[in-house]
Amino acid sequence: MVFKSGKNKQCCFLLINLLKSLKKLSCADILIFMRLKIIILILALFAFLSAAAGGFFYYYSFRKAAFQKTEADAYSRLNLLTDQLSTYLSEHIKPVKTLSGINELATALKDTNLESIYKANKILDNFTKSLDLEVSYLMDKNGITLCSSNRNAKDSFVGKDFSFRPYYTKAIIGIPATYLALGTTSRKRGVYYSHPVYDKTHIHILGVAIIKASVEFVETKLFPKSDDTLLFVDPDGVIFISNKDKLKFNFLWKPNEKQIYTIENSKQFGNGPWAWAGFSKNQTGDVTDKKNSRYIFSSLAVTNYPDWKIINLRNYNEITKQVSKPFVRVIGPAIISILILTGILVLILYLLGIQEITKRKKAEKKLRISEERYRRIYHKTPVMLHSIDIQGRIIRVSDHWVEVMGQKREDVIGKQLISFFTPDSKKYAINVIFHRFFRTGFCKDVPYTYVKKNGEKMEILLSCYGVRDENGKVVRSLAVSVDVTEKNRTQRDLQIATEKLSQYSHDLEQQVKKRTIQLEKAQDNLKSLSKNIIASQEREKALVAGELHDHLGQVLTALRIDAVWVEKFLTRFDENAGNRAGKMCSLIDDTINDVRDMAYRLRPRVLDDLGLADALESLLSDFEKRSNVSCVFKHDEIPKINNTLSTALYRIGQEAVTNSLRHSNATTIIVELKTKDEDIILFIQDNGCGFDVVNNNGVNGFGLEGMRERANLVGGKLDISSRLSQGTSICCKVKVKG
């Protein structure tokens, strides 16, 4: 097998590239890509947690702020409420004082009779009506109701004993009082205002005047229904006024025995029982209900009602709900969007990762296949391939290498490559090639001789390429060896054969030279013969033409002169004879013309007398007259040329124009006679049908060969160019000597 070195090099490059690409990817890389999946998931989780935590903290601080604000709001609301309540609760202190000062009341108490009672009742009615009171009444000093604005009602106070009420006990000893309680008769809550009624001396107390105003109005006006719980609580913790109906007359805190006893005894809040509302306060001050819901607790004291408190309870859960509702509405979608986006991002990343991994897997598979193929190519390619490491040890050889060398693979791997070399090759390799190769990483067509296992020698050409590591250092080679034993032998044989051939050819050349000279001589002879023939032909023609023209022509001319004379002479005497003589004359004329034509055809005298240009002009005029083809003749001033040359050119022109007239159907023939430098050129061109110069076998028939020969004989050159239906042009070029 003979490989060209270029092919070897290509082969090397291919294999090296395969090796390189194999090295590029490893399993570790693919593991990294597997881990990517987990990293993406963790990142996703982290992103999710961050978003969630951020949301939560934002929400938390928002809520805290809301709590604080609620508390502050509650206090300011309580302050306002306290003022309003205080005002309301002291509203009737002065009216009751006024009432108690009215004489009729004192009179009714002092002189109790129908009239005085009637009068007192009227007063009470007036007060009640004008002040929009629930009731007003008058008690005697024993605490029995004497007069009352509700005396006509079913639950009339008249005759009832309210001496147990603190407002009575205080007023009877001269201290006006206000008192909040549930009416024992009316079962309605109210504010009781009491004032002692004095006699005229203002020393003795006769009884007590009382005004009771309803708190319903206060409750509806100042304690509106809302999520907040607003309470007006007595010193023992009983809820007197509230915006929550079910809490009324309940204990706010868990009551003790003593408290219950006190309440029971005072009948201030009816007959009970008084349940516990369920609120309790722990050590840190947080307020919770039975369900353990936490409340914001705010309380304020009310003027004139020692230990009574206005309390605002706000459920944390309610606030949270209020806070979280808009929060969820506004921030929620944002957080959800972020979460969804994050999710999508993660999904995309994950998919991309998966795609990448799939790609890698495919690449890996391809790589495996190509590695396999490379190995197969390396081993199975019927070329001697081997690789050596930097120590010159064989690390890989192709099957063909092993086969050709007659070795076994296991005997070869790890051996020094040079151990398969002849001593000369070994020396050459160690001293020259290895250094060069490991420096340049390349060498080409190195002539080595291998020694096969059977001892046979094999001449090879080795080309190899260095495989480099990351640092660019040559680490191993990839080499192709081509068996050139046969080639070298053939080359040597060829050399010998070539030398022999060259000897033969040299001999032959000598012979050819000799022959050529002989041939040239013969040709020259032939040429001069031909020349002579033509010359003598022309001479003959000229001679005959001359004879015809000069002799016969002259004689005929003379004859004509005489004949004309005879005709004239005879005509005078005998017309008949004259006519005969006239006929003779025209016969002579015809003969002269014939002779002249004949001579002209043989050789025109004009050529000898006037030269080539005039002869050609005459010739073309003649042709034109006879053929009606337009014959144009153009010529320069022609120097004098010798007879042979002018004859040759004249004959060529004659032949060409004759051919054209005969064969071409041309309507115009142009003949040009020109001089250029030392050449004289005759150019004949027609616009006829033309002919195929190369393939037309009839060419010789046209006398073209004759024209060529004439041109050759005078040392000229004749060019004919013609194409079918494109006309013909003939150009004859002759060097004019001297």
Added chain:
Amino acid sequence: MIKVLLADDHYIVREGLRKVLEDSNEIEVIAEAADGETALDEAINKKPDVAVIDISMPGMDGLEVVARLTSYCSDVPVLILTMHDEEQYVIRAIEAGAMGYVTKQSAPEQLVAAVKKIHAGGRYLTEKASEALALRVIRGNKKGSLTESLSMRELQVLRKLAMGSTNREIAISYNISIKTVDTYRSRILKKLNIRNNAELSRYAIQNKLVEL
């Protein structure tokens, strides 16, 4: 009497011509010559009124004699006599200085008249000869022009057409068919890139192809 020098190398022809001249009773042949040199000598010595000279003679040919004679004794007009009827000879003869031209064939009819005309100081040229002369001059002047692309016959037909000749007249004067004349005409129009006879006339006049 008009004194004539007659030069022709053929004795019998010379005799015949002499007879033709002398029959007129107005012409006297005072000298004869059979070659060019003699003719030249005789012309110089005898001083004839007219020299009638054959164009082709041994030794010095007629044209040479004419050339020399016109330079030596320009007062002797020369009539060229020839066997040839090619126009080229006429032209050369006139160029050389001859005053007239007669073919031997037409000598019996034309020679006397020619001698007389030349003696009277005129030129003697047949119509054909003068046309050939005109054409030669035209062709000599029109090198490289459109006119050069015309053949001799085409030029002749062009001149005739320009001078107002009909196709029939032209056909007769050149002894060709009317159809041929038409062919020539259309070729001329094509070659000169013109369309009709009017343009043709204008072309001929502008290019001095006709004498006005």
